Amino acid sequence: MRLDDDPVTNQGGSSVRNFTIEDGGFRLDGEEFRLLSGAMHYFRVHPDQWSHRLAMMRAMGLNTVETYVPWNLHEPRPGTYRRLDELDRFLEAAARADLHAIVRPGPYICAEWDNGGLPSWVTGRLRTSDPEFLAHVDRWFARLLPRVAAHQITRGGNVLMVQVENEYGSYGTDTAYLRHLADAMRGSGIDVPLFTADGPEDHMLTGGSLPGVLATATFGSDPLRAVEVLRRHRPGDPVACMELWIGWFDHWGRPRVTRDAAEAASVLEQLLEAGASVNIYMAHGGTNFGTGAGANRDLETGAYLPTVTSYDYDAPISEHGAPTEKFRLFRDVLTRYNPAPEPPPAPPVLPPATVRLTESAPLLPALPVLAGPPVVFPTPPAFEDLGLDHGLVHYRVEVPGPRESYPLVVDGLRDRAHVYVDGVRVAVLDSVNETEHQAVEVPGPATVELLVESLGRVNYGPRMGERKGVTGGIRHERQYLHGVTAQAVPLGDLPPGVPFTPGTVAAAPAFFRGEVKVDEPADTFLALPGWGHGYVWVNGFCLGRYWSVGPQRTLYVPGPLLRTGDNEIVILELDAAGDPVIELRPEPDLG
Ligand code: GLA
Secondary structure, three states: OOOOOOOOOOOOOOOOOOEEEEOOEEEEOOEEEOOEEEEOOHHHOOHHHHHHHHHHHHHHOOOEEEEEOOHHHHOOEOOEOOOOHHHHHHHHHHHHOOOEEEEEOOOOOOOOEHHHHOOOOOOOOOOOOOHHHHHHHHHHHHHHHHHHHHOEHHHOOOEEEEEOOOOHHHOOOOHHHHHHHHHHHHHOOOOOOEEEEEOOOHHHHHHHOOOOOEEEEEEOOOHHHHHHHHHHHOOOOOOEEEEEEOOOOOEOOOOOOOOOHHHHHHHHHHHHHOOOEEEEEOOEOOEOOOOOEOEEEOOOOOOEEEEOOEOOOOOOEOOOOOEOHHHHHHHHHHOOOOOOOOOOOOOOEOOOEEEEEEEEEEOHHHHHHHOOOOEEEOOOOEHHHHOOOOEEEEEEEEEEEEEEEEEEEEEOEEOEEEEEEOOEEEEEEEOOOOOOEEEEEEEEEEEEEEEEEOOOOEOOOOOOOOOOEEOOOEEEOOEEOOOEEEEEEEOOOOOOOOOOEEOOOOOOOEEEEEEEEEOOOOEEEEEOOOOOEEEEEEOOEEEEEEEOOOOOOEEEEOHHHOOOEEEEEEEEEOOOOOOOEEEEEOOOOOO
16 A cells, blocks of 8 residues: 555556647547546545446546545645545546546635635635745645646556646636646646636636636536637637536535436537537536535525535436436447447445444533543634634533523524533524524523534635634623633544443434444445434444435445444434434435
8 A cells, every 4th residue: 555655656657648739629649539528536435436436437438537636635734644645546546447537636626525625724815826825735736746747648647637726717816826826737747738617708717717728618508608608718729618517416405406317418419519528527426425515605695505415416427326317328428429338237235224223422421532621712712713624612601690681692603503501402503594693592690502513614605715613702692701611523533432321312412323234245325314413424434414404315325334244333413313223225315
């Protein structure tokens, strides 16, 4: 196994080739080449399943796979790097599957990924040439880009092209920032074509593209208009759709979004008939494991919309790797341009089963073992002040008294708070459904506790980079309450040392634990009927969030997480536990 710090070498081992832009087209070793690409994010798929998913993509008729690189996954704390070898191994797996690759290293990636891929600790003016922000980007790129360069087709690898930023024209006009990124790429030895990707609108293309760098477009419909706009902006360039949105993602509490397969296939067909290259977004979406899911803000109302755990995306290859109707129709179109092998067999699924939860641990009494020592702050610290990316922060503050009942107001709550008054839970404040100012009536004197949970960080639009926790203040009527004790519980990884005891009488918020025997590991879909809202870990791996508001009803459990024999399932239920029996189902239910 290669470690993160091993020297970067030529990964491909095959001969050196050339990918260029000439006479208005892409050329592979001088021959005309049409990019038939599909998006799949290595960080949304269990590594043991990459080769199956890549074989499915190849069988759909694609010749290339495209992936983003999420900075926040790989640099969780400034200067601390992890899991970079996954990008190397993914690109190598793609090469073995007979696929070229496109890499989109950001630093901002959008992608419904937490904070658009930017680490929550990043400071400075995001996505600009602010020296403070660029210093972080430069340090990260110095780590990342030589690895990408080592996989280029010009060095025997399979990387054909590298993207500069992501839809920058939907954000800003700081061309110096884009130029800085492109220069960093060239300076790190990236010698394949660079490109930008923007909405096919004049203002987006003029804000987001760079002279001398290929401009591509992102869209889901009206392909001929988009092709026309690109041709007008870049008369001498090949026309490429860098994201053809053939499905969409879902938000908690909103109906599931799907796209008709035949209609999506006809858009693909029109685009290819117009001579364009394509990257199908997503060919295979996968899962927002852990705390990876991002969030949106409604661009008109500002409402906060957290993204669900599944990133199935209604893609041709489903979250669990199965071919869909869209797969068959897309294959018919794509194989007119590129012959394809038959798809590999679908991965097996476990027979249906129930899992009895037999142990529990109430959360609040366990805080001393789960969280760092309590620290007192004059005003409530945000998650970022505590060095916390995601999870829970427990705040405690005193309301002086005696005094009559007034609204206890939490300003800038992100995202949900369980409110306790003198040890009794009195409310759940939820900025998902309400405004930013949350209130509950409290007399004094009283001890108020808030257990605040973060959901995804906004990954798109002007409110990207928002802080989590109590980001304003805690007031009693108009009066700020000072002297706030705070304790942070990171989630994502299962917190170590949960003090489980036999029995499941514990009231939420609490951890619950059970075991399931498996004869032969295979995929399954975990359902929690009657449960409220929380997190699930399988053998210590966090599947992500669940929530009774839907639309997603089951969580995908990749077979490689299971083992023959006993398997541990841990649930953190924050709202209200159901019966201590959960289900493993043979089919997904995404709403
Ligand atoms: C844009 C972004 C992608 C993704 C899609 C929507 O095109 O570039 O990262 O967020 O929207 O799925």
